[in-house]
Amino acid sequence: MINRFTALITVLLLGWGGMAFAAANPSGPRPAATDQTLAEGTEIYLQRCSFCHGLLGDGNGPAADYLDPRPRDFTLGTFKFRTTQSGELPRDEDLFRTVSRGLPGTAMQAFDSDLIKNGLTENERWAVIDYIKTFAFEFEDPELDPVKNGLVVALPAERPPFSESLVAKGKEVFEHAKCWECHGKQGRGDGQKSFDRTDDWGFPIRIRNVTHPWKIKGGAEAEDIYMRFSTGINGTPMPSFVDALTEEERWALANFIKSLQHQLTDHQVLKAKEIVAEIPEDPADADWFAAEPMDVRLTGQVIAAPRWQNPSIEMVTLRALYNTTDIAFLVQWDDPFKDVTHQSELEFDAQEISRIGAFNSYVAANDMVPRQLLTFTDAVTLQFPAKLPEGTKKPHFFRGESSNPVHLWQWQAHRAEAGDRAVQESNARGWKQSVKPQAEEQQQVIATASWDKGRWSVIMRRPLLTDDRNDIQFIKGQFIPLALNAWDGSNGEHGLVMSLSTWHSVILEAPVPLTVYLYTLLAVLITGALGVWLMRKEQAQAAQAV
């Protein structure tokens, strides 16, 4: 019991990144497939797998239309995450690993009963694998067996531990093997090669941003990463480098990729830093660098139709600076494409799917094809309560409600690109009503934005205090609730099809009150004086005694 719980918590704490090879390998030999295991596997498949993967294993279950990446079509016998050479079938252990620990960043979750409470035992997982293998005839052909044919890729015997020199060597490999052509110089998936291609199943490919460990499907540990470019990812343009690079080079590369992984901050309060000078407009300025960053996790807007389970922006990093007159937020997030056009005539009307009993959240069902350039704009919104909450009561984090409005700073890339005022200050009273822009003379937020190597940096600045009663006022020492909405235009996102965060808060640190120093000084003086007095007294006594 303790072990299972600890395992679960560890996984939650470390994110999926920490899982490594834990739960990946079976504890004993694979039980032989029999009619009985097949029957057991059939039932498990119906209950746990079929609603995404379909009754025929073709990846067309009732929930499939919601998902991108779509559920795997088992009938083709093409599997992405293997320890066999490029183009080969997977080993049974590869399927076992995927079922056990899931594919982070997708709807495929871990099924290991040691990781989740009502997961599947080892034997149940083997049974369901027996059944999954019946969908593709390739598994019945002994000539295609990668193990018999000696096509298994092993980890290098020598695996030097993670070190600076190993990482530096890996960086060289990254350069000369041209990984950056697709994955981008910073590994953010913003390379311009092959982004417009489709995979074997006909879906647009998504180049992995390797800096977000919680989204790396094949696993985020160096051993996992090593396997991805040693086996290739079948069905996608990701090749195998098993012949092009030596084992040593590949191990160094895996460690370099590991070094790119972002470490999430874990605080919920953004501390705005006070500066004396003007607030810098350049995100690379030293003042911004000195401000404490806060990572905000975002997730798909799944609260109201149209729901969205495939958000592209899952993390935004915030920093804040203020001086005597203004406050500014630096908002940064990874986005491989700079989308600065907006075709409002393509916007999707949620009326039809919102009615009771309708399908209400889809991609394909709504003809919303993701990964389409030049459709919608990238955008980000900072959300505050319209007035500072008294006590703990806040507006709902999803746009507030009619009795408790929120104040929005909506930045849109296409407006910035066109030279218009990029930020629109608005108020919202719940998601059902449309957002209401403030009057022209009340528009006080000024923005500067840049997109560089797959990352947006947007700075939004406003006076600390305004005379508009629909505006948030920034008062020192107060916890001011803050939430985010974000849109990746080329991912089809616009309107309520977006990612969002729950409430965090920002505080303008008030200077330390003088009384603190006074009390401290008093305490030191009194104790010091007492010590000296006692010493004198004792010395006098000693002198008398003599």
Place this chain on the structure above:
Amino acid sequence: MKKPRTMRFWSVVLTLLLVYALVKWGIPTVSREITELPFPLTVPGTLMFIYMLLTVVALFLLVTFSDEHLEEFLYPIRRFLRGEYGKVTRAAGLVLVPALVGWQVYDVTIPKVQQPSSLRIQHPSSNFPKKNEALKNPFSAATDDEVDGFIEQAQANQVSFIPQVQADLDSWAEYIEPDHMLEAITTAPMHTFLQELAAGNVSRDTARAALIEKHLFEGRALYSMNCRPCHGDSVAGDGPMADGFKLRPINFTDNGTIETIVEGYTFWRVSNGGPGLPTEATPWDSAMPVWKLNLTEEERWKIILAEYDLAQKTPRIPESH
């Protein structure tokens, strides 16, 4: 006069340290063993203060029990103050002690940045409509008429399914060419029912069990489509969307959740979502949708049926009035 021992002073210091260590680290360590929780239960600051105060009072009584005791206790302090342990030690002590006190005072008085926390009540009932208390899931106990209707449909191989699963069933049927559409549901009760159906001697009990299997099939599909993103395949509150919410989606496999409430309450929560909660449940942090806006009553009840089944839990029985 016999030479005073330094033992008494050091035993007092040692006792203080020991009690502090016990409260600070001992209790949390033991708490982990007892509660089996993965995190320790720390002793609150005020309680720590009381424990230490009691210890100091007890030690004071002990030390001042007699003049001799007091003299013994003070002996090393006096020696220290006279500089008998060395002048440097004395100077260091006279600087260190005030510095330590000053640091403590500073630490206590300096304002700290901490997210204001709000207490939250998990299952608020202040606005739960009492009429919901006795609501029963219409799909968990079919009437005889409904069961007979189902048998008739099954005999004609005309069982109707919700539209959401129809497309997948159709492509399955086209490829497999089954004798009966219900063969898609490969569970034991359904298997028995189909056997009896083929043999022409269907009992109502078998049919009732098979009908529940059909509802579960539909409920699981609806769960996968609508609830899984947050609550997860495993109903453990760990869906792919869960990480973004400060208030994590509820883990239904946890003993304190859907097992402790009546079905009518679950139905009310699913229907009204976060915005339907009273203030004490911090509705502004809840991502739970108002499902009555998007799902029919039947869809909601089928999901609830599947949810309890997936979690292997049973709802609390309503108290009879």
